[in-house]
Amino acid sequence: MILQFIKTNILSKKLKNFLTIFAIMISLTLIICIQNISSQLVSNVENQTKEYDLIVGKTGSGIGLALNSIFYYGVPEGNIDINYLEKLSSNKYVKKVVPIGMGDNYRGYKIIGTTPNYFSGDLYKLADGRFIENEQEAVLGSTIAKKGNMKIGDKFKSTHGLGGATEEAEDEDEHHHHDFEYTVVGILEPTNTPNDTVLFTTIETLWHAHGLHHDEDEDHDEHEHNDEEHEEEHEHEEEVEENKVLSSHAIGGAKEEIEDSTALITALLIRAKDMSSQTMLYNELSNDNNVQVIIPNQALREFLNYIKIFTIVITLIASVSVIISIIMLFITMLTSSIEQRKDTSILRALGASRGTIFVINICQMLVLAIIGVILGCILSHVLIAIIGNYIVTNYGLYMSGLVFQKEEVFAMLITILLSLLAGIIPALMVYKTDATKYLK
Amino acid sequence: MINLKKIEMTYDDHGTKINALKLKELQVKDGEKVAFIGSSGCGKTTLFNLISGMLTPTKGNVIVEDIDITTLTESERDLFRANHIGYIFQDFNLFPDFTVLQNVVLPMSFSKRYSKNEMEKEALSMLKRVGLENKKDQKVKTLSGGEKQRVAIARSIVNKPNVILADEPTGNLDYKNGAKIMDLILQIAKEEKATLLVITHNNSQLELFDRSINIEDLNEAIK
Numbered sequence: 001m002i003l004q005f006i007k008t009n010i011l012s013k014k015l016k017n018f019l020t021i022f023a024i025m026i027s028l029t030l031i032i033c034i035q036n037i038s039s040q041l042v043s044n045v046e047n048q049t050k051e052y053d054l055i056v057g058k059t060g061s062g063i064g065l066a067l068n069s070i071f072y073y074g075v076p077e078g079n080i081d082i083n084y085l086e087k088l089s090s091n092k093y094v095k096k097v098v099p100i101g102m103g104d105n106y107r108g109y110k111i112i113g114t115t116p117n118y119f120s121g122d123l124y125k126l127a128d129g130r131f132i133e134n135e136q137e138a139v140l141g142s143t144i145a146k147k148g149n150m151k152i153g154d155k156f157k158s159t160h161g162l163g164g165a166t167e168e169a170e171d172e173d174e175h176h177h178h179d180f181e182y183t184v185v186g187i188l189e190p191t192n193t194p195n196d197t198v199l200f201t202t203i204e205t206l207w208h209a210h211g212l213h214h215d216e217d218e219d220h221d222e223h224e225h226n227d228e229e230h231e232e233e234h235e236h237e238e239e240v241e242e243n244k245v246l247s248s249h250a251i252g253g254a255k256e257e258i259e260d261s262t263a264l265i266t267a268l269l270i271r272a273k274d275m276s277s278q279t280m281l282y283n284e285l286s287n288d289n290n291v292q293v294i295i296p297n298q299a300l301r302e303f304l305n306y307i308k309i310f311t312i313v314i315t316l317i318a319s320v321s322v323i324i325s326i327i328m329l330f331i332t333m334l335t336s337s338i339e340q341r342k343d344t345s346i347l348r349a350l351g352a353s354r355g356t357i358f359v360i361n362i363c364q365m366l367v368l369a370i371i372g373v374i375l376g377c378i379l380s381h382v383l384i385a386i387i388g389n390y391i392v393t394n395y396g397l398y399m400s401g402l403v404f405q406k407e408e409v410f411a412m413l414i415t416i417l418l419s420l421l422a423g424i425i426p427a428l429m430v431y432k433t434d435a436t437k438y439l440k
Numbered sequence: 441m442i443n444l445k446k447i448e449m450t451y452d453d454h455g456t457k458i459n460a461l462k463l464k465e466l467q468v469k470d471g472e473k474v475a476f477i478g479s480s481g482c483g484k485t486t487l488f489n490l491i492s493g494m495l496t497p498t499k500g501n502v503i504v505e506d507i508d509i510t511t512l513t514e515s516e517r518d519l520f521r522a523n524h525i526g527y528i529f530q531d532f533n534l535f536p537d538f539t540v541l542q543n544v545v546l547p548m549s550f551s552k553r554y555s556k557n558e559m560e561k562e563a564l565s566m567l568k569r570v571g572l573e574n575k576k577d578q579k580v581k582t583l584s585g586g587e588k589q590r591v592a593i594a595r596s597i598v599n600k601p602n603v604i605l606a607d608e609p610t611g612n613l614d615y616k617n618g619a620k621i622m623d624l625i626l627q628i629a630k631e632e633k634a635t636l637l638v639i640t641h642n643n644s645q646l647e648l649f650d651r652s653i654n655i656e657d658l659n660e661a662i663k
């Protein structure tokens with residue numbers, strides 16, 4: 001009955017209690033959202049960058065190169081000479097070097113051309129099948145496999161261009177389809193990273209798709225790229241014309257002649273042997289004007305710093321908002337405790353002890369705070385999911401509404417505690433009420 | 441049996457002492473129906489609050505049902521009140537947003553007399569006695585004054601009190617309704633074999649009681 005009393009009492013003052021709950025909910029939402037999003041961003045970036053010490057790419061924006069080669073975000077500046085792959089493979093400072101190429105998509109998802117050693121290390125785990133070994137094989141990110149309902153052994157054709165989610169809906173006939181098929185050999189486990197939304201194939205497959213080699217036809221004069229359909233790489237294409245270099249590459253064991261050596265290596269990911277190797281390599285590559293070299297951590301640090309400053313500012317604002325809503329709550333409780341004097345006196349006349357009345361008051365506060373906190377938690381994660389969805393489609397950084405953090409639980413507990421504190425003084429006032437004064 | 445001996449009640453209103461009540465002796469026998477009269481401010485409500493244990497006297501003893509309630513702790517007095525005293529007020533003092541039934545059930549959670557299952561059954565039978573069982577699920581704020589006071593009467597007896605205190609129960613009702621309510625209170629007190637103390641300003645009601653006491657005459661503090 002006392003619970004019933006609390007319930008009816010709360011329901012009978014709907015507007016005031018709604019405002020209290022609303023205030024708690026909004027401030028908590030703000031705090032949870034900002035903390036959760038920024039920590040997901042930061043851990044996302046840190047996780048993805050720890051595998052490689054250096055990235056080599058075409059001269060241009062450092063952050064652009066980092067985002068492009070680590071998060072597959074955006075359009076690459078251009079391609080680099082394949083000689084770098086060979087040179088670096090045999091460099092004494094290098095432990096591991098992996099090429100990355102992009103230029104095709106499947107239903108708007110980027111196809112990343114690379115070598116099998118890209119998957120060594122613990123960043124990639126298979127849910128099914130195996131990693132790529134041969135040409136025209138593909139390993140799918142988990143989201144793609146799930147959305148397309150694809151399984152091992154399935155075949156598909158790729159489309160020219162970098163795709164991007166927006167292209168998905170467009171009329172496919174407008175795109176240049178490559179006429180050979182990929183076979184799905186593996187599906188990655190969900191990782192909550194950009195890896196979920198790309199496909200991996202061998203880099204030779206991409207070259208092949210673009211008619212760059214494998215024809216045994218060395219007089220292949222003009223490669224038959226249709227310029228109109230090659231918008232993203234248009235700029236670089238002109239360069240290509242004047243810049244044909246004959247070179248060889250040592251991937252998959254076969255040495256093959258390629259005429260367009262600058263095609264389709266958008267970046268080289270490098271793991272140095274140790275710290276000093278990293279420095280040596282960095283200095284060596286920095287002197288080369290044809291390429292830029294970046295340290296992914298450093299390149300993204302600026303980006304991370306923005307996030308961190310942004311987080312601090314928003315957290316401060318949110319904290320002020322929490323304090324304001326707690327004060328609001330305090331005032332609400334105070335005014336209602338004055339209104340409640342009469343109710344309290346009636347309860348006392350009916351035989352309720354001061355203790356019971358104190359408990360009733362604190363419980364009411366607690367119920368409001370808990371409802372506010374739960375709603376805040378739900379609302380914030382819905383918002384994170386929405387914002388996350390936007391960030392995934394626009395920036396390639398992965399974010400989920402289902403990631404919960406212990407800081408959140410902490411913020412929730414603090415909010416409940418502060419609400420209780422705000423409720424205690426009014427509850428004590430009610431506790432002390434001289435019941436006989438308010439009865440008539 | 442209610443027995444007040446050498447009672448003095450002094451209020452402390454932010455430092456100023458107000459001598460509200462000083463009685464040599466007052467006795468009411470079990471089952472007796474007594475009307476209390478006297479001009480405004482003469483200490484009638486103060487007396488009731490002393491009997492119910494809402495107040496403790498500055499001096500003297502209040503003995504109700506053979507218990508000297510001035511020796512009890514505050515929470516013991518609260519429990520005593522829940523079990524032995526039924527209060528009826530001029531302003532009804534119900535919870536307007538609660539249903540009729542909820543209002544009647546409420547004091548049962550303080551008396552610890554009933555189990556959860558018994559509560560509603562008991563409350564319903566009380567509502568039957570005041571003729572309101574058909575309005576049990578209606579919110580109290582939708583009732584008329586007379587109906588509200590009947591809810592309050594039902595509420596006052598759910599814990600089977602030995603003493604019913606009614607402080608101007610007809611003060612907010614018109615003449616006709618007031619008469620009906622006073623009849624109901626007397627009838628219920630008789631059925632319950634409870635001692636009934638009623639404060640009233642309506643002299644025409646006095647003949648309904650065993651006797652009437654003018655506090656103005658008894659109270660030495662205002663002489």
Ligand SMILES: Nc1ncnc2c1ncn2[C@@H]1O[C@H](COP(=O)(O)OP(=O)(O)OP(=O)(O)O)[C@@H](O)[C@H]1O
Nearest residue numbers: 437451453458460479480481482483484485486487
């Ligand atoms: N809580 C209190 N604090 C200070 N003084 C009080 C308090 N309650 C009552 N008094 C004073 O004690 C005196 C007796 O008050 P009480 O309420 O008992 O009178 P009453 O006979 O019930 O009057 P009425 O017929 O108007 O209800 C009055 O002078 C009143 O001002």
Ligand SMILES: [Mg+2]
Nearest residue numbers: 484485486607
């Ligand atoms: Mg009075």
